[in-house]
Amino acid sequence: MTLRAYASRRLLLGLVQVLAVATAVFLLVQALPGDAAVALAGDQPDPARIAAIRTAMGLDRPAPARYADWLLGLPRLDFGVSLVSGRPVAEFLAAGVGPTLLLAVPTLVLLLPISVLVGVTAALNEGGRLDRVLTSLTTGLHSIPEFALAVVLVAVFGVQLGWLPPTAVGVDLAANPAVLVLPLVVLLARPVCTISRLVRAGMVDALSSDYVRHARRLGLTETRVRYRHALPNALAPAVQQVARTADWLLGGVIVVEAVFVVPGLGTTLVDAVAARDLPVVQGLAVVFAVTTVVVNLAADVIAFRLAPRTEVAT
Amino acid sequence: MRLLLVLAPLALALLGPLFVPERQQRHAPFTDSGPLGTDFVGRDVWYQVLSGGRTVVLVAVVAAALAYAIGVPYGVAAATTRRRWVDEVLMRPLDLLLAVPSLLVLILVATIAGPGLVVLIVVVALVGFPDVARISRAAALEVAGRPALEAMRLQGESLRRRTGYIGRSISRSLAADLGTRLTASLYLVASASFLGVGVPPDAADWAVMVDRNRVGLFLQPWAVVVPAALIVCLSVGVNLVFDRALKEVRP
Numbered sequence: 001m002t003l004r005a006y007a008s009r010r011l012l013l014g015l016v017q018v019l020a021v022a023t024a025v026f027l028l029v030q031a032l033p034g035d036a037a038v039a040l041a042g043d044q045p046d047p048a049r050i051a052a053i054r055t056a057m058g059l060d061r062p063a064p065a066r067y068a069d070w071l072l073g074l075p076r077l078d079f080g081v082s083l084v085s086g087r088p089v090a091e092f093l094a095a096g097v098g099p100t101l102l103l104a105v106p107t108l109v110l111l112l113p114i115s116v117l118v119g120v121t122a123a124l125n126e127g128g129r130l131d132r133v134l135t136s137l138t139t140g141l142h143s144i145p146e147f148a149l150a151v152v153l154v155a156v157f158g159v160q161l162g163w164l165p166p167t168a169v170g171v172d173l174a175a176n177p178a179v180l181v182l183p184l185v186v187l188l189a190r191p192v193c194t195i196s197r198l199v200r201a202g203m204v205d206a207l208s209s210d211y212v213r214h215a216r217r218l219g220l221t222e223t224r225v226r227y228r229h230a231l232p233n234a235l236a237p238a239v240q241q242v243a244r245t246a247d248w249l250l251g252g253v254i255v256v257e258a259v260f261v262v263p264g265l266g267t268t269l270v271d272a273v274a275a276r277d278l279p280v281v282q283g284l285a286v287v288f289a290v291t292t293v294v295v296n297l298a299a300d301v302i303a304f305r306l307a308p309r310t311e312v313a314t
Numbered sequence: 315m316r317l318l319l320v321l322a323p324l325a326l327a328l329l330g331p332l333f334v335p336e337r338q339q340r341h342a343p344f345t346d347s348g349p350l351g352t353d354f355v356g357r358d359v360w361y362q363v364l365s366g367g368r369t370v371v372l373v374a375v376v377a378a379a380l381a382y383a384i385g386v387p388y389g390v391a392a393a394t395t396r397r398r399w400v401d402e403v404l405m406r407p408l409d410l411l412l413a414v415p416s417l418l419v420l421i422l423v424a425t426i427a428g429p430g431l432v433v434l435i436v437v438v439a440l441v442g443f444p445d446v447a448r449i450s451r452a453a454a455l456e457v458a459g460r461p462a463l464e465a466m467r468l469q470g471e472s473l474r475r476r477t478g479y480i481g482r483s484i485s486r487s488l489a490a491d492l493g494t495r496l497t498a499s500l501y502l503v504a505s506a507s508f509l510g511v512g513v514p515p516d517a518a519d520w521a522v523m524v525d526r527n528r529v530g531l532f533l534q535p536w537a538v539v540v541p542a543a544l545i546v547c548l549s550v551g552v553n554l555v556f557d558r559a560l561k562e563v564r565p
Contacts, residue, residue, distance in 0.1 A: 017409070031426050139557045140550040143497035145504040148542040148549075151524050155539045159531055166531070254417050255505050259528075270509070273421050285418065
């Protein structure tokens, strides 16, 4: 299959996926207990008032009609209107995207170099002391829940030593990069472990492969063999994992945002669920689904280019 | 070393509740009375630590077990069916679940169903079961193609015996994956409790303690650091122990 045919097929599949997720979330949200109109009526739950609010918000219309309207609005980036504040959902999404990107982009930029460094170092020392230490470290750290790590780091570096600000409360993120240091460390911990292990495994495999032996026999320098021939093949499985990480980061890292009080997409989601602001929840779910599809597609295409022999999911 | 890392928090979690006195004194919040001080409502942190591990560990284990209980039959059914469309119908929806962040599912379902440990268990199992189903399907697919199974089918062996054969054959691949599933379950349970999903806000639970006592981090760090460190030890320990066991089984 050519790259183009493959990509367009995957794109179509992705569209179906987004549609299915949108539908599933719409149904789930319908099942949420509590009526937004009752909540909005507040202290005076007067039936007439509730009915008026319901009509104003279109909640009295049948679910299929609302579903159709909502779905048709999506391609125009019209996600509907927040039930709680009456502002367009798109505004909420736009407000959350900034902080989320501010955490996601530096994490992604740092992720690959660090993981490759750790993975390649371990692979070149295969079986040695350094390899064993690095492998135990990455295996162990891999499973720590972010909030536990985050709180321990805040207690040590933010409170005891006072080197870094403990949270981002009331701080402009972009103007104070120091605020981002601890969240970035926490966000990097798990992905670096996973990806460096993949790089190590891929590199060990590649270094003992026939084509590397052949390249060495041809008299290529060791550096060239390692980094031009072995590494790209070792990276192909890592790229898929980077995609999953990117997907996770762009989906708003709920826990890390909660600990460090960053007003990103994750916080937007938690607040929206707590306030029963259903259109916002639906909008977020659609954004997350689109991100997943796009990121995975990009990763598969890159993996295809890096190691054309690799079987790709169809 | 590895074993100590997992046994110490595990023992504390499972046996700890036995050493908590029935009647406890309340003190002022975030003071230094008691070995680890007091928490946000003035309870003794040491007793909270003793009684707070059980739910985390038990919920994680039960949820992982439930994920297996649903996922394995599901995956095996998809692998052994002779009709392709059944396989597709069973497995395709699982791809969709992947496109939704697991914490989003967790928060939504928990909001619909209300709080409660059962809800937490069911949701964590629900989030974990697609992976189990996929692994069992892959393992069973390899077994299902074996001549041995074909022969059993031709001889008219009962479905029960054929299923038993498949079960025994895939148990090894499933065991290899057990550590990953357990740590993933532990991770989800802890993160969910931290976010306040499925547990009462004043529960004696390590993750809840970390969340609730964060406000007093400057006054009384032990109330936050000790439970957080225990969760860290437990996750790291479980992962290392299973990793080592796996290496010994399959060098």
